[in-house]
Amino acid sequence: MSVVIPTRFRPDLVLRAVTGVLAQTMDDLEVIVVVDGPDEDTVTALAALPDPRLRVLVQPKKGGAPHARNTGAQAARGRWTAMLDDDDEWLPGKLEVQLKLAYSARRATPIVASRLVNRTPRAESIMPRRLPDPDEPVSEYLTVRRGLFYGDGFIQTSTILAPTELFHRVPFTVGLRRQQELDWTLRAVRHEDVELIVAPDALVVWHQDENRERISLExxxxxxxxxxxxxxxxxxxxxxxxxxxxxxxxxxxxxxxxxxxxxxxxxxxxxxxxxxxxxxxxxxxxxxxxxxxxxxxxxxxxxxx
Structure with a gap:
């Protein structure tokens, strides 16, 4: 199992993310942190973690999170790869739960996502509010509302686990600022061997701190x-x-x-x-x-x- 975390200039946050991965209930994993350009503070902070499962790749220049994810996926050694943004964190059983679902999938190449805890300074909620209906088009599950507010169907990068080969076949779109996971998922499920599975449990904490710079606030x-x-x-x-x-x-x-x-x-x-x-x-x-x-x-x- 491989885990890819892109990061840049956020050593405290990426340490929290890495610590959550290393605390998973399964031990057979590697954590690949892709530092998106020169960043000595982050490299120094990660070097203080004495765990051989951690690998740090430093990009020669900034390429953006999608490029960093693609770089990490190309370096991954595991059969499965999970994505994690540096400002989010996983609950301890995330990978174990998702792998069980992956091995029970109907199709050869499952994308396994999950519900998450959406945490903001104002409020906290569980998303998505519902799971996909049988045979519901993935694009409709992820976009069509059944009420006036978002979150009926939803996917977020830090919830995604899939075969490493799929990330090679369908890389993230470099240069896309928003909706990176929607773009990737919709392109991936066009392949006949791919299906989307959403774990019913909230396995990720999505930190939406509104007082700091985040791409999703742009x-x-x-x-x-x-x-x-x-x-x-x-x-x-x-x-x-x-x-x-x-x-x-x-x-x-x-x-x-x-x-x-x-x-x-x-x-x-x-x-x-x-x-x-x-x-x-x-x-x-x-x-x-x-x-x-x-x-x-x-x-x-x-x-x-």
Missing amino acids: MPWRQQFEWSQRSRELFTPRAYAAFLMSVVSSMAAPTRSAKVFRELLGEARTHGRPGAIDYLTFMQIWALPAEVRHALRDKVLGRGR
């Missing part, structure tokens, strides 16, 4: 919109409309641009198949400031610390 809506247009074939029409009217719209709404509003709505209606919930989601995203939507979501979903 709002590069135009890049995400252009990726969506290039990637239409990965979605069903229903899923494509849902993604544009929820995820991309959430990024674009702070522009308060009527032109952008019409552009996204027109794309969703022309190339997708919106449902009633998508129109409601779209309107509330554009009508309400993000902080109001977040507070309302936490209250409706009963989130608390």
Whole structure:
């Protein structure tokens, strides 16, 4: 079993992540930390961990998290590889639970994800709120809402475990700033031998500390919109409309641009198949400031610390 952790300039966080991996209930593993460019503080901190299962690869220059993940997967020696972001942590039985599911899979190449604890300074919740329905298209499971708030179906990088060979066959898209795991998963499940399994237990703590720099807090809506247009074939029409009217719209709404509003709505209606919930989601995203939507979501979903 191999574990790949990309990191840069966050020695305290990556030490927490590595410690959680080394504390897993299975011992037969290697931890590959890919330092994304010169970073002496991180290298020094990791050198203080006296565990032979830890390997540190330092990239000569910054290439981004997807490139670092690809580098780690190429160096992996295990049959299986699991991904972990440096600011998240695993519960002790994560790998053991996921491997049992992997060995019971119907298809030869399973992607095994899991629920997670979504932890923010404001609230804490379990995501995703539901598991995939039998024969439900993966793109619809991951994008189509059944209520006004996200999290019905969901996948996050730190939950993903798959055969190492699959990461060689389907590398992460270098240069993509957001939705890296969605892009990777949708491309991977196009292969006939691949299936997605989601463990019903929350096995990962997803730390969304809103007072520090994180890629997921950035709002590069135009890049995400252009990726969506290039990637239409990965979605069903229903899923494509849902993604544009929820995820991309959430990024674009702070522009308060009527032109952008019409552009996204027109794309969703022309190339997708919106449902009633998508129109409601779209309107509330554009009508309400993000902080109001977040507070309302936490209250409706009963989130608390």
